[in-house]
Amino acid sequence: MNNNNNIYKIKIKLISGKGGDGIISFYRNKYINKGGPDGGNGGKGANIYLETNSNIDSFNHLKNKKVIKSENGKNGKKNNCTGKNGKNLYIKIPINTKITILKKKKKYLIKKNNIKILITKGGKPGIGNNKFKSSINRTPLQYTKGKKGEKLNIKLEKIFFYDIGLIGSPNCGKSSIFKKLTSIKKIKIKNYPFTTLDIQIGIIRIKKKKLSIVDTPAIVKGSHKKKNKLSIKFLKYIKNCKLILHILEINKKIKYIFKNIDIIKKEIFKYDKNIYKIKQFLILNKKDLINIKIIKNIKNIFIKKKIRNKIFFISTKKNLGINKLNNKIYKYFNNN
Numbered sequence: 001m002n003n004n005n006n007i008y009k010i011k012i013k014l015i016s017g018k019g020g021d022g023i024i025s026f027y028r029n030k031y032i033n034k035g036g037p038d039g040g041n042g043g044k045g046a047n048i049y050l051e052t053n054s055n056i057d058s059f060n061h062l063k064n065k066k067v068i069k070s071e072n073g074k075n076g077k078k079n080n081c082t083g084k085n086g087k088n089l090y091i092k093i094p095i096n097t098k099i100t101i102l103k104k105k106k107k108y109l110i111k112k113n114n115i116k117i118l119i120t121k122g123g124k125p126g127i128g129n130n131k132f133k134s135s136i137n138r139t140p141l142q143y144t145k146g147k148k149g150e151k152l153n154i155k156l157e158k159i160f161f162y163d164i165g166l167i168g169s170p171n172c173g174k175s176s177i178f179k180k181l182t183s184i185k186k187i188k189i190k191n192y193p194f195t196t197l198d199i200q201i202g203i204i205r206i207k208k209k210k211l212s213i214v215d216t217p218a219i220v221k222g223s224h225k226k227k228n229k230l231s232i233k234f235l236k237y238i239k240n241c242k243l244i245l246h247i248l249e250i251n252k253k254i255k256y257i258f259k260n261i262d263i264i265k266k267e268i269f270k271y272d273k274n275i276y277k278i279k280q281f282l283i284l285n286k287k288d289l290i291n292i293k294i295i296k297n298i299k300n301i302f303i304k305k306k307i308r309n310k311i312f313f314i315s316t317k318k319n320l321g322i323n324k325l326n327n328k329i330y331k332y333f334n335n336n
């Protein structure tokens with residue numbers, strides 16, 4: 001999957017079609033050269049709707065579309081004929097799109113498929129001179145023009161909802177855990193930093209539960225900076241998770257483990273403070289590489305530092321602590 005190039009946020013201007021004008025006309029034929037008024041009304045300007053569609057997942061189809069216009073209504077015609085209405089326009093958007101109407105500060109989040117919302121109304125049609133006839137005005141020269149359609153700037157943003165998000169520094173074993181929990185075989189795991197360059201999505205099946213999980217590229221000091229190629233833009237996939245598994249590499253100096261927790265916290269804070277309100281399990285991976293004394297020391301420091309997160313010591317390589325982690329994940333989702 002390559003999500004990096006997909007467009008998940010876009011601003012567009014919507015301009016609905018103008019209503020067609022009413023016209024002035026008088027009935028004429030071979031035998032009648034001074035017939036009554038027969039100028040028809042204009043057609044309606046087309047509305048613009050946004051419509052959720054489960055077949056699309058991004059706004060790639062709207063790339064480079066800064067302005068989208070819908071059809072104008074046609075002008076009225078002779079013989080009292082009404083002009084054709086503009087054809088309403090339906091713009092496809094993915095499910096879970098947040099729509100912001102910029103000037104009005106109105107927001108919607110559409111979570112279901114095939115939902116249509118009217119965003120800009122087409123202009124009202126003008127009235128032809130036929131409608132102005134009366135007993136005292138048999139040859140009206142009045143008509144009205146069609147009104148302009150509504151115009152709005154909107155912002156569309158795809159919101160991601162996964163159950164579990166994996167975060168952590170380079171090489172700590174995020175993808176190894178992802179592979180273990182999802183049983184997906186084709187996962188790139190290598191002994192160098194930044195193996196994972198894009199998110200990966202999988203499903204964990206525990207008992208009868210199915211939970212979605214997202215693996216992410218590593219976070220390092222400075223990841224929040226835009227110039228950084230692997231910036232933390234991918235945290236958008238994490239920000240609505242119900243549980244975060246923060247992975248730490250245990251075969252490092254103890255000081256480094258705690259420094260790492262702070263680095264990642266700072267980087268995430270710079271992206272969105274609310275992410276830290278999400279329940280977080282701290283997973284200390286690579287338990288096979290250290291002895292029990294170090295584990296005890298680490299546990300003590302967690303207590304001293306009053307870090308209250310649930311802590312797990314695991315090894316994906318030796319399959320240690322994985323069942324316990326699975327059970328706690330299951331319990332958490334059963335209770336929340």
Ligand SMILES: Nc1nc2c(ncn2[C@@H]2O[C@H](COP(=O)(O)OP(=O)(O)OP(=O)(O)O)[C@@H](O)[C@H]2O)c(=O)[nH]1
Pocket residue numbers: 168169170171172173174175176177188189190191192193194195196197216217218285286287288289314315316317318
């Ligand atoms: N000894 C040991 N090695 C492990 C364990 N888990 C993962 N590794 C190794 O650690 C290295 C990195 O693992 P990955 O799963 O690719 O780590 P990652 O956090 O996804 O790395 P990036 O995507 O680069 O950020 C690989 O060589 C793994 O085989 C473990 O429990 N014990």
Ligand SMILES: [Mg+2]
Pocket residue numbers: 174175176188195196216217
């Ligand atoms: Mg990885």
